[in-house]
Amino acid sequence: MKIGIVCYPTYGGSGVIATELGKALADKGYTVHFITYKQPFRLDSFHENIFFHEVNFTNYPLFEYPPYEIALSSKIVDVAINEKLDLLHVHYAIPHASAAYLAKQILKERNYHLPFITTLHGTDITLVGKDETFVPVVTFSINQSDGITSVSDSLKQDTYANFDIKKDIAVIPNFIDFTRFKKLNKEHFRKVIAKNGERIVVHTSNFRKVKRVEDVVKVFCQIKAAVPSKLLLVGDGPERQNVEKLARQVCNEDDVYFLGKQEAVEELLAIADLFILPSETESFGLAALEAMACEVPVISTNTGGIPEINIHGVTGFMSAVGDVDDMAKNAIHILSDDQTLAQFRANAITQAKVFSLENILPQYESYYRKIVESSK
Numbered sequence: 478m479k480i481g482i483v484c485y486p487t488y489g490g491s492g493v494i495a496t497e498l499g500k501a502l503a504d505k506g507y508t509v510h511f512i513t514y515k516q517p518f519r520l521d522s523f524h525e526n527i528f529f530h531e532v533n534f535t536n537y538p539l540f541e542y543p544p545y546e547i548a549l550s551s552k553i554v555d556v557a558i559n560e561k562l563d564l565l566h567v568h569y570a571i572p573h574a575s576a577a578y579l580a581k582q583i584l585k586e587r588n589y590h591l592p593f594i595t596t597l598h599g600t601d602i603t604l605v606g607k608d609e610t611f612v613p614v615v616t617f618s619i620n621q622s623d624g625i626t627s628v629s630d631s632l633k634q635d636t637y638a639n640f641d642i643k644k645d646i647a648v649i650p651n652f653i654d655f656t657r658f659k660k661l662n663k664e665h666f667r668k669v670i671a672k673n674g675e676r677i678v679v680h681t682s683n684f685r686k687v688k689r690v691e692d693v694v695k696v697f698c699q700i701k702a703a704v705p706s707k708l709l710l711v712g713d714g715p716e717r718q719n720v721e722k723l724a725r726q727v728c729n730e731d732d733v734y735f736l737g738k739q740e741a742v743e744e745l746l747a748i749a750d751l752f753i754l755p756s757e758t759e760s761f762g763l764a765a766l767e768a769m770a771c772e773v774p775v776i777s778t779n780t781g782g783i784p785e786i787n788i789h790g791v792t793g794f795m796s797a798v799g800d801v802d803d804m805a806k807n808a809i810h811i812l813s814d815d816q817t818l819a820q821f822r823a824n825a826i827t828q829a830k831v832f833s834l835e836n837i838l839p840q841y842e843s844y845y846r847k848i849v850e851s852s853k
């Protein structure tokens with residue numbers, strides 16, 4: 478099968494999942510064509526079954542807002558015809574689902590049938606997509622998709638609640654590649670950060686408001702008062718300055734490391750004792766799953782799809798959004814005792830295995846076959 482994949486190529490869970498899915502499909506013999514404005518950042522080596530088509534356009538001074546969606550639709554038309562695509566899979570509804578719909582209509586005029594699947598990832602539904610500016614187009618383009626998948630059951634329910642969706646949404650959870658995400662031996666690195674055997678707490682995100690990174694700092698302050706610890710903050714984004722300011726005010730600056738964007742997150746997770754994800758909303762929480770795959774327990778909020786991966790009292794704990802005292806109390810419980818920590822670590826990896834690539838990839842493959850067959 479020849480599959481086109483449209484995604485955001487920059488840092489972000491939807492782009493990661495789209496790219497890892499494409500790579501896994503290529504390994505199984507599918508031909509995969511990525512169509513996006515930049516090479517996806519995890520698409521870093523040559524593969525005989527993977528092709529990348531860059532969506533580029535020259536901007537015209539008249540355009541205050543470059544018409545990316547039109548350029549993307551045109552590129553999809555071009556790739557579909559020239560590469561004889563059987564299926565298009567777009568990740569993140571805005572604007573990929575409407576671009577796919579437009580391409581499909583253009584192709585129809587040329588007697589070329591291209592079914593498309595839209596995978597909903599989170600803020601395309603819960604935050605951005607819900608904005609009145611987008612609702613009619615998002616609703617229409619989701620309904621026009623030949624197949625719709627959602628990364629969690631919670632996101633599926635949110636989609637039905639927020640939009641007038643007439644079709645079935647299949648839940649295919651995100652997955653983890655254990656050949657990459659596993660506990661590596663980086664003890665030398667641990668010794669550099671935690672010279673006196675302190676615990677290491679990690680948070681990774683794109684530092685947007687929805688991630689509530691300031692809560693990570695607040696929780697960490699309480700942890701540190703009870704258990705000697707260091708905090709690694711990985712990633713970058715609009716809230717970073719505020720978080721830095723807060724950390725300077727309330728923490729000793731030697732205890733908090735701002736590491737910025739990092740490619741090899743697994744190397745940092747290798748030395749982590751605890752992961753904190755205090756998000757306002759989180760359709761899935763891929764970052765938490767990556768931590769669990771590296772045997773790191775998770776302190777999170779109980780929002781969105783997080784309860785579908787983090788098991789309260791088993792792989793970590795969940796608290797209400799903003800309840801930093803409860804998060805700190807639970808974190809201290811895990812970190813105060815080696816045996817408790819070891820048990821949570823073991824439980825975390827056991828649960829992460831439910832979401833292994835081997836378990837999830839076949840779900841995408843059979844969904845692809847179903848959609849191609851039923852849309853003939």
Ligand code: GMT
Nearest residue numbers: 489490491598599600759760761762763
């Ligand atoms: O967070 C976003 O706005 C974008 C999106 C992304 O591209 O990373 O994140 C969402 O998709 C991820 C992959 O499916 C999920 O793991 C994240 O939970 C989800 N983010 C939110 O729901 C806030």
